Amino acid sequence: MATVKIITVGTLKEDYLRAAVAEYEKRISGFCKVESINLKEAKLPQDPSDGDIRRALSEEAKQILANMPDRAYKIAMCVEGKQFSSEELAGKIDGAFSSANEICFVIGSSHGLDDSVKNAADLRLSVSKLTFPHQLMRVVLLESIYRCLNIIKGTKYHK
Numbered sequence: 199m200a201t202v203k204i205i206t207v208g209t210l211k212e213d214y215l216r217a218a219v220a221e222y223e224k225r226i227s228g229f230c231k232v233e234s235i236n237l238k239e240a241k242l243p244q245d246p247s248d249g250d251i252r253r254a255l256s257e258e259a260k261q262i263l264a265n266m267p268d269r270a271y272k273i274a275m276c277v278e279g280k281q282f283s284s285e286e287l288a289g290k291i292d293g294a295f296s297s298a299n300e301i302c303f304v305i306g307s308s309h310g311l312d313d314s315v316k317n318a319a320d321l322r323l324s325v326s327k328l329t330f331p332h333q334l335m336r337v338v339l340l341e342s343i344y345r346c347l348n349i350i351k352g353t354k355y356h357k
Contacts, residue, residue, distance in 0.1 A: 200230040201300040202343060205265050207258050207307040208239040210333050222340035229347040230295075237261045239307045251309050259312035262304055270300040272319045275335065276311055279322035287342065288349035290321065303339060308332050 210216045219234075226232045238261075240254035266272055271294035282290065294301050303323075304315060308331070316322055325338055348355035 200295045201233060202226060202230055203233045203235065203267065203270065203300065203302040204305070204336070204339070205235045205237065205262055205302060206305045206336055207237045207262070208332055209236060210336065212333070215333055215337060218337045219340060222337065222344050225344050226340065226347065229351065235265050237265070254307070255309055255312040258307055259314045262315050263318060266302050266304070266318060267300055269298060270302040271298040273301065273303045273321045273323050274311055274316045274319035275303060275305045275324070275339065276316060276322050277324055277329070279324035281324050281326070284342070284345050285349060288346035291343070291346045292350045305332055305335050305339065
């Protein structure tokens with residue numbers, strides 16, 4: 199069975215976001231196995247320097263890379279990534295499932311992802327030119343995956 203793995207950095211604090219994530223994970227599980235790995239965000243001082251942020255991203259990258267499956271098609275969520283329509287992303291996901299049978303999405307902390315994680319990815323993906331809180335991005339990503347799986351299966355969810 200195909201697997202979608204979501205690696206995220208940071209915790210969901212709001213109940214409504216946790217409920218939305220749980221709902222979309224349940225919906226996705228009707229199409230494939232879904233796994234979530236939530237990693238701790240590196241601690242930073244109140245007003246971090248660029249060096250502090252780089253060190254934190256490097257620390258988070260070690261955790262992320264240790265949890266990224268070698269054989270999976272890896273997608274890093276980042277602002278400079280490529281943008282796709284839902285149909286185009288569905289095609290990418292369908293192709294990835296055909297070759298790898300596992301897709302791993304990575305959402306970094308509020309400061310993003312270290313270059314080592316981006317370089318390990320097969321695709322850098324951006325959902326918008328807009329900036330979203332990384333906690334909300336989980337919900338947006340899960341809905342997008344659910345929509346893509348519906349497009350692949352030809353259901354009526356996507357209009």
